[in-house]
Amino acid sequence: MRLLDPSQEPLPETIWCEYCGGGCEIRGGVPDFSGSSKPPSLWYVYFRGDGCEYQRFCPFLFEYFATAKFFCAIYEIKPKCCWEFDREECEFLQKDVARERAERSRVSGS
Ligand code: SF4
Helix, strand or coil, X not given: CCCCCCCCCCCCCCCCCCCCCHHHECCCCCCCXXXXXXXXXXXXXXXXXXXXXXXXXXXXXXXXXXXXXXXXXXXXXXXXXXXXXXXXXXXXXXXXXXXXXXXXXXXXXX
16 A cells, blocks of 8 residues: 555455454464565564564554554565454454443443
């Protein structure tokens, strides 16, 4: 994605993704990059979930011009675990987040 002036590439139109970035939490996965070039070794550490004690979201998750919409800065070369995150998983995660919020407000309201 080209971000610098004068080119400000729009976010692609998608059928279901709302660019919330919620799926890009670091939870530890197999750092399986399929491209022909090998990413820096630190990337493997991140995707394994090690060394991210103080960081909840992936460092490659960028916000699109203060719009609260997020995109992957390494989209073309992201690891297999990211490619496998699909609509079904997204919907499951959204329901989980909604459940957590409801639980939190129930606990704080009582
Ligand atoms: S590499 Fe991209 S898709 Fe994968 S978690 Fe990071 S920002 Fe999200």
